[in-house]
Amino acid sequence: MGQGRRMKRKQGMPEALSEEHFANLKRKAGLPVEPPVEKASLSNKKRKTGAAKKPEPAPKKAAASAKSNGKPKKKSKLPEPEADGSEDEEMGDEFDLDQLEGDESSDEEASSGGKKKNIWSDDEDEDAEEDDDSVFDSDDQEEGKKGKFVFSDDEDESDAEEKLTAANIAGLSRKLDKKLAEDKAITEAELQESAMQTNIDGPKIFGEGLEDDDEEDDLAKKSQALLAPDLQLLRQRITDNIRVLDDFANLAEEGRSRAEYTAQLLKDICGYYGYSPYLAEKLFNLFTPREAFAFFEANEMPRPVVIRTNTLRTHRRDLAQALINRGVTLEPVGKWSKVGLQIFETNVPLGATPEYLAGHYIIQAAASFLPVMALSPQPNERVLDMASAPGGKTTYCSAMMNNTGVVFANDPNKERAKGLIGNVARLGVRNVIVCSYDGREFPRVMGGFDRVLLDAPCSGTGVISKDPSVKTNKDEKDFISLPHMQKQLLLSAIDSVNHASETGGFLVYSTCSVTTEENEAVVNYALSRRPNVKLVDTGIPFGKEGFTSFMGKKFHPSLKLTRRFYPHAHNIDGFYVAKFQKIGPTPPNAIGAAGKKSGGAAADAEVEVIDKTPIATDDDDVESEEKKAGKKGKSSNGTSSSSSGKGDFSAFDEEEDVKYIEKAKRNAMRRRGLDPRALKKPKAQEKK
Numbered sequence: 154m155g156q157g158r159r160m161k162r163k164q165g166m167p168e169a170l171s172e173e174h175f176a177n178l179k180r181k182a183g184l185p186v187e188p189p190v191e192k193a194s195l196s197n198k199k200r201k202t203g204a205a206k207k208p209e210p211a212p213k214k215a216a217a218s219a220k221s222n223g224k225p226k227k228k229s230k231l232p233e234p235e236a237d238g239s240e241d242e243e244m245g246d247e248f249d250l251d252q253l254e255g256d257e258s259s260d261e262e263a264s265s266g267g268k269k270k271n272i273w274s275d276d277e278d279e280d281a282e283e284d285d286d287s288v289f290d291s292d293d294q295e296e297g298k299k300g301k302f303v304f305s306d307d308e309d310e311s312d313a314e315e316k317l318t319a320a321n322i323a324g325l326s327r328k329l330d331k332k333l334a335e336d337k338a339i340t341e342a343e344l345q346e347s348a349m350q351t352n353i354d355g356p357k358i359f360g361e362g363l364e365d366d367d368e369e370d371d372l373a374k375k376s377q378a379l380l381a382p383d384l385q386l387l388r389q390r391i392t393d394n395i396r397v398l399d400d401f402a403n404l405a406e407e408g409r410s411r412a413e414y415t416a417q418l419l420k421d422i423c424g425y426y427g428y429s430p431y432l433a434e435k436l437f438n439l440f441t442p443r444e445a446f447a448f449f450e451a452n453e454m455p456r457p458v459v460i461r462t463n464t465l466r467t468h469r470r471d472l473a474q475a476l477i478n479r480g481v482t483l484e485p486v487g488k489w490s491k492v493g494l495q496i497f498e499t500n501v502p503l504g505a506t507p508e509y510l511a512g513h514y515i516i517q518a519a520a521s522f523l524p525v526m527a528l529s530p531q532p533n534e535r536v537l538d539m540a541s542a543p544g545g546k547t548t549y550c551s552a553m554m555n556n557t558g559v560v561f562a563n564d565p566n567k568e569r570a571k572g573l574i575g576n577v578a579r580l581g582v583r584n585v586i587v588c589s590y591d592g593r594e595f596p597r598v599m600g601g602f603d604r605v606l607l608d609a610p611c612s613g614t615g616v617i618s619k620d621p622s623v624k625t626n627k628d629e630k631d632f633i634s635l636p637h638m639q640k641q642l643l644l645s646a647i648d649s650v651n652h653a654s655e656t657g658g659f660l661v662y663s664t665c666s667v668t669t670e671e672n673e674a675v676v677n678y679a680l681s682r683r684p685n686v687k688l689v690d691t692g693i694p695f696g697k698e699g700f701t702s703f704m705g706k707k708f709h710p711s712l713k714l715t716r717r718f719y720p721h722a723h724n725i726d727g728f729y730v731a732k733f734q735k736i737g738p739t740p741p742n743a744i745g746a747a748g749k750k751s752g753g754a755a756a757d758a759e760v761e762v763i764d765k766t767p768i769a770t771d772d773d774d775v776e777s778e779e780k781k782a783g784k785k786g787k788s789s790n791g792t793s794s795s796s797s798g799k800g801d802f803s804a805f806d807e808e809e810d811v812k813y814i815e816k817a818k819r820n821a822m823r824r825r826g827l828d829p830r831a832l833k834k835p836k837a838q839e840k841k
C-alpha cells in the first residue's frame with residue numbers, strides 16, 4: 154500500500170536511487186549540481202576483450218538509451234541460459250587493466266584503507282586480478298568477522314558513473330510514471346465496477362455460513378456453476394477476515410470463533426490463489442494472518458530478474474555499462490551484493506547477448522547468492538557442492554575462489570549435470586570437477602572438504618511464483634519423504650567436512666522452501682545426531698531468524714542463527730540458510746552416517762565413518778600430525794606444548810601407537826586401492 158511500483162519490484166532492501174540522491178552526493182562532495190553533461194570519466198576505461206573492442210561508454214548514449222526506455226517497449230522474454238559451452242577462457246585475462254587501475258586502484262585503496270566505496274565499486278576493482286578476497290561478496294565475511302559485508306557507498310563515484318546511473322534511472326522513472334498513470338486509470342475503473350458489485354449483499358461464495366459439509370460443498374458447487382467465483386468479493390472477504398483476526402476482541406461477530414474465521418480465510422485463500430487446502434494451511438501457519446496474506450500475494454508476482462556478474466570474466470560496472478548500451482535498464486541488486494544486477498527492462502534476450510555468450514554473467518535468482526555468501530569459500534580450498542546442478546552456486550563458489558583450489562560439483566541427475574557443465578564452460582570456470590553420485594554416498598566417495606554446500610532438493614515452497622504447480626502437487630507424503638532425504642544428505646554433508654581444516658570446517662545447508670519440516674527440523678535433527686557441529690552466524694545482513702519453536706515443537710535455541718528469506722519481506726525467492734561449523738571429528742559410532750542409499754532402517758544403521766581426507770605421503774602425515782599437535786597444544790597465550798603435556802620426548806604410549814599404526818595400515822591399503830575396512834575382518838576370515 155502506497156508502495157511505488159518500482160519499490161515493489163526492487164530487490165531486497167533496496168536503496169532508493171534518484172537524481173536527487175546523486176545530486177545530494179555531489180553536494181556533499183562539494184561538486185556543482187548540474188544536469189548530466191556529455192563528459193565521461195568512464196571513457197578512459199577502454200577495455201579489450203578477446204572478442205571485438207567494445208565501444209567506449211558514453212553517458213549521452215546511456216541517457217539516450219534510458220530515454221528510449223521511457224517509451225513503452227515490448228518486454229523481451231528471458232530465455233533460459235543456454236549451455237552453449239562457448240569457451241573464451243582467456244577473455245578474463247585479456248582485459249586491459251592498465252586503464253582501469255588509475256581509477257580503480259583507488260577503490261582498492263579505499264577498501265583496504267576503510268574508505269567508502271561507490272555504488273558500482275564492488276569486487277570489480279579487485280576481483281579479476283587481485284588475489285585478495287575482494288572478488289567476493291563476502292570480502293569481510295571471513296569467519297570471526299560476521300555480518301560484515303562491505304556496503305558500497307557512492308561517495309567516491311565518478312561523475313560519469315553517477316550520470317550513467319541517474320540517466321538510466323531517470324529513464325526508468327519516466328517509464329514507470331507513465332505505466333503508473335495507466336495502471337491507476339485501470340484500477341479506478343475496476344474499483345467503480347467492484348463498488349457496484351459489493352453493494353449487493355454477499356453472495357454465498359463457496360457456501361459461506363452453511364452448517365453441513367456435504368450440503369455446503371454441493372451448494373458451493375451449484376453457486377459456482379451459476380455464478381463464476383467473484384475474485385473481487387473473495388479478496389474482499391479475505392481482507393475483511395484478516396482485519397477481524399488482527400483485532401479479534403473488537404471486530405469479531407458475536408458467536409463466531411477465531412477458528413471459524415480462520416477456516417473461512419483458509420478456504421478463501423485456496424479459492425482465490427489456487428492452493429491445495431493442505432499446503433495453504435501449512436504455509437498459513439508460518440505467519441500471522443496478515444503476513445500470510447502478504448506471502449500469498451507475493452507468490453503471485455514474478456520476482457525481479459537478476460544476473461550475477463561473473464567476476465572471473467568482468468567487473469560489474471563494465472557489465473552494467475555494456476548492457477545499458479544495449480538498452481537494458483538495470484541497477485545494483487542491493488547493497489548486500491557486489492555482483493548482482495537487477496534487470497528492470499530489456500530489449501534484448503538476456504540469455505543471448507554477446508556478454509552472456511562470453512560468460513560475463515549468469516541469470517541467477519538473488520536468493521541463490523545467499524548460501525554461497527554464507528559459505529564464503531576461500532581461494533585454494535577444497536569445496537564440495539553436494540547437490541549442484543545447474544551450477545549457479547558452484548560457479549559463484551569458483552568466482553569467489555578466483556578459480557583456485559577445487560570445487561567438486563556433484564549431482565546425481567545426469568541431465569541436470571549437463572546444464573552444470575555448460576555453465577562451467579561458458580563462465581570460464583577452471584577449478585570444478587563434476588561428479589554424479591547420490592549425495593548420501595559421501596564421504597565414502599570422498600571426504601575431508603574445507604567447506605561443503607548442501608543446497609538440498611526440496612519442495613520449492615519458496616519459489617511458487619516461478620512454479621505455481623507447487624500449490625497443488627505437494628502433499629503430506631512429500632513433507633515426510635523430502636525431510637527424510639534432507640536429513641540423510643545433511644549428515645553426509647557434515648561427515649564430509651574436515652573439522653581440522655586450517656581455513657574452513659564449514660557447511661551451509663539451504664533450501665528454496667519455507668516449511669519448517671525441510672528447514673529447522675532438518676537442522677535440529679543434525680544437531681542432535683552430530684554433537685561435533687554447531688550453528689554459526691550466516692553473515693548475511695538481512696533475513697528473518699529461524700524458528701526456535703514451531704507449533705509446539707521446540708528446536709535448539711541456536712536455530713535462531715539460521716536465516717529465513719521471504720518474497721513478501723525481502724522481494725527474493727523464499728529461502729532458508731543455515732551455517733554449521735564442524736568442531737570435532739565424526740564420532741566413530743555415528744548413527745545414520747552417510748553412505749546408506751536407502752531410507753528407513755538404513756538411515757538409522759550404524760555405519761563406520763571412514764576418514765577420506767586425501768591420502769598424504771608419509772612425510773605429510775608426520776607434518777600434519779605435528780601441525781595438529783602444535784595447533785591443539787597452543788595455549789591461550791600462544792605458547793606451544795605437546796598434546797600430552799609431556800614435552801617432545803614423552804614416553805611411548807602404546808595405546809596411541811596402535812591408533813597410528815592402524816591408520817598407517819589403512820592408508821597403505823587405500824593407496825593400493827583396497828578397502829581398509831577389510832582390516833576389521835576376523836582373523837580367521839583373513840587367513841581364508
Ligand SMILES: C[S@@+](CC[C@H](N)C(=O)[O-])C[C@H]1O[C@@H](n2cnc3c(N)ncnc32)[C@H](O)[C@@H]1O
Nearest residue numbers: 540541542543544545546566591592608609610
Ligand atoms: C535445489 S537443486 C540444486 C541447485 C543448485 N545448487 C544450483 O544452485 O544451481 C537440488 C539438486 O539436488 C539434486 N539431488 C536430488 N537428489 C539428490 C541426492 N540424493 N544427492 C545429491 N543431490 C540430489 C537434484 O538433482 C537437484 O539438481
